[in-house]
Amino acid sequence: MSKTAGRLKAALKSTEKIDHSRKLRTNIPAGLAAPNPPLGPQLGQRNINIANFIKDFNERTADIKEGIPLPVRVKVHGDRTYDMVIHQPPATYFLMQAAGIQRGAMNSGKEVAGKLTLRHLYEIAKIKSQDPPLTLQTLQQTTQMLVGIARTCGIKIVREIDPDEYAEFLKERAVIVEEQKQELQAAKEAKMLRTG
Template identity: 65%
Template structure:
């Protein structure tokens, strides 16, 4: 019996060694709001898993994004080196962020087939030019980038039109805001009734 226990302990120790050697140098892909990196989860725990000095990283990121409007989501790629240092690549905000900004909306479509907002072809080209600067899109041309953005716009309910009548569109946005508020209220009521049912 003691021999068996001894073997089990040995196997346990070997397992421990294997666990300790797990490589956390995998590239971290994360969206961080400009100027707002903090040690709080989820970012803090993601950095901690990779043995990155959290305080140093947050300070570094916030300094690098100090010239960008606070809170804008920035996709980041972090490659960890064996000496715990890292390479930080900060990309332009996600396409969806630009589309919503151009359309003047906070929320994409709520239900299938709904038009959540509109942008012009000019907006489309401007966004495409900005997104072409991101390293992953380096091999794309303007036309391919535009096609990609058209697809993303379609999924979030943003229509691409030749021109927009400002007054008409303002009214559309006001009406839609009412719809979004109604939708949020329904969600809240559904959550509350679910809580009541479980109590």
Template identity: 65%
Template sequence: MSKNVGRKMVKKLVEKVDHSSKLRTNILAGMASSAPPLGSQLGQRNINIGNFCKDFNQRTADMKEGIPLPCRIKVHSDRTYDLVIHKPPVTYYLKQAAGIRKGRMKKGEVAGKITLKHLYEIAKIKSEDRPLALLTLEQICNMIVGIARTCGIQIVRDLDPEEYKEFLQNREHTIMQHQEDLRLAKESKMLRTN
């Protein structure tokens, strides 16, 4: 048997090494579409965009539409893929629990408040995520406390509903004022450039 024949047989037995990386992206539950940025990301990896969107939307049909879901997509050489859908990010749960749409806008600002019970419930949900499987519930809670701090969400023992409702109304007024200030600053900048 010649060397060339032996090499060919070995090449057939050895699997090809895959150097492609996983696509990491956030997709809204039930809202995958071929529009950018998702469509172009999938197209670059030779995935059938229509089939992927249909598959993703079917797999997330039982979830509330529009929830951001971190996804990991591994593409194979035959254009098939493995799709792993994780739980929504911690910031999503924190904002939902605090009843806010937007985190802090400037350093030191309190954007919202949650209780220790909220923190524990979010940690229990996130502990089911594969990337956090090796962490204890206490470690996940500590991680969430850090994320809450960067979002401007304060963690308290008890929360008075009436007092918090008033806080949220004042916060909404502050957000509207901030957006108006940004709009005026943008308009004045446009006037200076013209």
């Protein structure tokens, strides 16, 4: 073995290995953390005391409406302690709640699932700018990011919305969504017949 290869092996042995399994990124519904899968096994793999984590999370999210999905980032230390950071709900959650829709568009470039005003977008941007990853961005950059996310969800940004007109739009949209669900169900059944 050459001297260079020997030095390389010695250097690799002396460097500290990075353990990426100690980081956990997941979405947990506010106030509804439970040891059931998928959360329980994820915590168990990282040697976190599941009961303490669930109790801690549910206490920290007690003032938030139950069921709202919250992105959680957990860093686990060697002594089984952890640092938990709870972010604001995802941008898609805020956008779909503000638009009054349950699901986005299946073909985002071709159909409109809902509408939002610029004021709604600005308020959502103010809330999302409190998230640790977005603290260094300006409010304008956060708003531009939200415009892109709204476009992928099929949400159209408008200056003003007439409530009566929008209620009629949502009724028409409900019929379209029901047709799409039936098409998906038919495609699923056809696939099961082919594979069965």
